[in-house]
Amino acid sequence: MLNVCGTSIPIPQLKSKLKQIIIYHNTPGFKKEREYLKLFSRRASLQTKRNMVQFVVGLMVSSWVLQGFHRSVTERPVTRHEHRMQQGMSSSVSTASCTACFASVTEHDKETEDLLPLLNRVIPGVISYKDIDIVTQANAEGRKVKVYHEEAGTGATTSVELFVKRVDASRYAENKAWPDLRRTLLYARTETRFYREIVSLLPTNLAPKCYLAECNLEGLIDDNAHVLDESLTDIPPLLLEKEASKNELLKDRGATIILESLCPQHYIQDSPLTLEQAKQSLQALAKLHASTWEQKELLANAEERLSKTVYHLPMRNPQELLGMEESWNNFLEEFQSNDTNKLFEKSSIQNLGKRMVLMAEYIADELSPRPTDKYVSICHGDYKAMNVFLPRNSKSDGDAIMIDFASSGVGYGMCDVAMHTTHALHPNNLIDGQAEALVEMYLEELEKSFAKASSASFVYPRQIAMRHYRLAVIDYFRFILGRFWKGATLSAFDKRKNNKNTVLVNRNVDAAFALIEKVDHYLHEFEVEHGKG
Numbered sequence: 001m002l003n004v005c006g007t008s009i010p011i012p013q014l015k016s017k018l019k020q021i022i023i024y025h026n027t028p029g030f031k032k033e034r035e036y037l038k039l040f041s042r043r044a045s046l047q048t049k050r051n052m053v054q055f056v057v058g059l060m061v062s063s064w065v066l067q068g069f070h071r072s073v074t075e076r077p078v079t080r081h082e083h084r085m086q087q088g089m090s091s092s093v094s095t096a097s098c099t100a101c102f103a104s105v106t107e108h109d110k111e112t113e114d115l116l117p118l119l120n121r122v123i124p125g126v127i128s129y130k131d132i133d134i135v136t137q138a139n140a141e142g143r144k145v146k147v148y149h150e151e152a153g154t155g156a157t158t159s160v161e162l163f164v165k166r167v168d169a170s171r172y173a174e175n176k177a178w179p180d181l182r183r184t185l186l187y188a189r190t191e192t193r194f195y196r197e198i199v200s201l202l203p204t205n206l207a208p209k210c211y212l213a214e215c216n217l218e219g220l221i222d223d224n225a226h227v228l229d230e231s232l233t234d235i236p237p238l239l240l241e242k243e244a245s246k247n248e249l250l251k252d253r254g255a256t257i258i259l260e261s262l263c264p265q266h267y268i269q270d271s272p273l274t275l276e277q278a279k280q281s282l283q284a285l286a287k288l289h290a291s292t293w294e295q296k297e298l299l300a301n302a303e304e305r306l307s308k309t310v311y312h313l314p315m316r317n318p319q320e321l322l323g324m325e326e327s328w329n330n331f332l333e334e335f336q337s338n339d340t341n342k343l344f345e346k347s348s349i350q351n352l353g354k355r356m357v358l359m360a361e362y363i364a365d366e367l368s369p370r371p372t373d374k375y376v377s378i379c380h381g382d383y384k385a386m387n388v389f390l391p392r393n394s395k396s397d398g399d400a401i402m403i404d405f406a407s408s409g410v411g412y413g414m415c416d417v418a419m420h421t422t423h424a425l426h427p428n429n430l431i432d433g434q435a436e437a438l439v440e441m442y443l444e445e446l447e448k449s450f451a452k453a454s455s456a457s458f459v460y461p462r463q464i465a466m467r468h469y470r471l472a473v474i475d476y477f478r479f480i481l482g483r484f485w486k487g488a489t490l491s492a493f494d495k496r497k498n499n500k501n502t503v504l505v506n507r508n509v510d511a512a513f514a515l516i517e518k519v520d521h522y523l524h525e526f527e528v529e530h531g532k533g
Contacts, residue, residue: 115145115164122211122258123160125150132161132261139184139406140167144261161261162211165191169220169253173246178235179317186227187406188255189215190307194405195257197305198378201298202291203449205398206284207405208259215255227307227409228314259403262389266397271385271500273424275434281388281420282442284400289377289413290449293458299371302378303410310382310407311419311479313364320482321360327486328353334489338509348520355523355532356478362530363475367468371410375460375468381407383416385424386501414465417442418472423503427514439469470522477519480505 119126126149135142143164151158167188172181195213217223219238225231238249273281292298308315332344343349369376380387380402387404391397421435443465450458484506496507504511 115143118164118212118256118258119145119147119162123147123149123162124152127157139172139187140165142166161263163208163259163261165255165257165259167255169217170247170250173239173250178239179233181239182221182232183315185217185221185254186232186307189217189221190227190408191404191406192255192257193305194408198302198405198408203287203453205401206288206291207402208262210257210259212256212258216253217255218253219249220253226304262401266392267389267401268392269386269389269500271424272426272429272504273385273390275425275429275438277390278421278425278429278438279441280390280394280400281383281385281424282417282438283445284388284402285380285383285413285416285420286442286445287399287449288380288402289416290446290453292378293446293450293454294374294376294456296372299376299378299410303371306378306409307381307407308409309379309411309415309419311476311483312368312411313360313475313478316479316482320479320486321357323486324357324360324478324482325353327481327488328356331481331485331488335509335512338490338513341513343513343517346520348524349516352516352520352523353481355527356474356481358532359474359523359527359530360478362532363471363478363526366471366526367412367415367475369410369412375412375464376410377413378408379411379413379416380405381409381411381416383420383423384501384503385420412468412472413446414439414468415472415475418469419476422473422476422505422515426504426508427511430514436466439466470525473515474519474522474526477515480515 115129116126119129126147129145129147131143132146133144135144143166144161145164146159146161148157148159150156167184169181169185172184176184192213192215195207195210199207199210220236221232222229239246241249270277292302313321332350336344339345348355382404383402387402389401389403391400417439421430421438440462443460443462446460447458480503484503488506490509493507493509493512496502499507505515506512
């Protein structure tokens with residue numbers, strides 16, 4: 001610790017600051033800073049260190065550098081003219097200015113300083129980093145960061161962009177009831193396991209490169225507990241502790257995943273997708289499913305280690321099904337004015353909420369295969385439009401890349417297909433046999449991908465495949481109705497109309513009506529089959 005100009009400054013922290021300055025303003029005019037960095041070693045004299053401190057604090061107090069740190073540091077390098085101005089200013093810095101400047105710089109870094117130890121674990125020689133983008137979701141927080149590090153061997157400074165996804169149990173425990181917190185933590189556990197245990201089995205480039213995937217839920221969820229284990233309904237004793245003790249115990253609980261950041265110059269995310277984009281995303285999906293198709297031993301292990309689709313009925317809050325009739329009646333009343341085709345006048349539509357409640361468990365059971373059943377594979381589980389990065393140029397940039405495997409698990413691949421087409425495509429691209437054509441294209445790609453990976457014969461009769469597809473469309477509608485359409489209003493749809501991360505049928509009235517009409521038709525088939533029609 002050095003005391004300079006009345007400010008106590010930890011030496012390692014100051015050294016890190018100087019490195020940041022050199023990286024961001026790495027031009028020939030900054031020769032003196034680099035010389036100081038070389039001098040700053042354990043063998044340097046205390047006076048040398050004090051001289052270095054005074055120089056750096058003086059540099060930081062200059063208006064250009066101070067503004068740069070407050071703006072997360074500007075991209076352009078400092079010019080030689082600006083450098084000479086800064087050097088001229090540095091010799092006349094007052095004690096008050098030194099103190100204020102250093103305090104403001106350290107305050108700027110408080111929120112991001114915590115990533116340095118983590119980044120050093122996966123990228124040797126990390127010097128510093130800066131945030132490019134921050135993504136806050138209901139069950140995780142993501143940060144896209146540019147990491148500056150020394151290149152092995154040469155010592156040259158280079159950079160790489162990473163995406164850091166974190167689930168902090170202590171943060172979510174503050175505002176989530178245990179059923180919701182449990183689901184959040186299980187999502188985190190599933191995704192870390194997917195990257196650690198499954199991704200190496202997949203064709204290359206289906207998922208981003210993973211640098212780190214770790215999860216610690218000790219005291220919250222038993223590592224051997226299955227996602228549907230009834231014991232998980234009990235609130236863990238740890239969460240019943242006094243607030244101060246609970247916060248301390250939860251401090252290191254959660255999950256961290258560090259992935260390569262996919263370059264926007266080569267990949268895009270969009271919603272809704274065009275037909276050509278949908279074909280690309282479904283081709284990637286077929287490769288995922290084919291890679292584990294009917295591999296009983298692998299699937300038995302995955303059944304224990306992973307999860308279920310995000311809309312799988314046993315994974316959902318029971319209140320969604322209990323309130324489904326009321327949700328549907330509210331939807332009918334709210335959207336009546338938009339029913340220009342008199343769809344709501346049909347008795348089958350008026351009773352759709354009740355019909356869904358009666359058929360929900362049967363539909364879910366039909367879509368709950370065992371690992372030893374036919375036509376089973378590992379599924380993505382949450383294959384919405386924004387969970388796939390599409391190549392801008394498929395010839396040069398390769399295949400689509402999937403993200404967010406928090407709901408991955410064993411099941412019928414058609415559950416992914418049904419969700420994706422419903423979530424990602426405008427209804428105009430699903431009429432006149434276009435939806436069925438997309439499913440057929442997926443099946444052809446599935447068979448082709450399976451043939452590349454296995455010498456076994458591929459069997460998935462079209463009649464059974466389309467049955468799985470229709471069941472999955474109904475099941476996904478049950479999730480939409482119970483989870484999103486409770487209290488749905490036209491104004492809420494309008495507010496979300498440009499939110500690409502929201503399922504299209506929850507922000508576009510035409511898409512919602514098209515799905516309702518399709519489900520009414522599909523549901524009748526299975527009501528007859530189940531003796532409920």
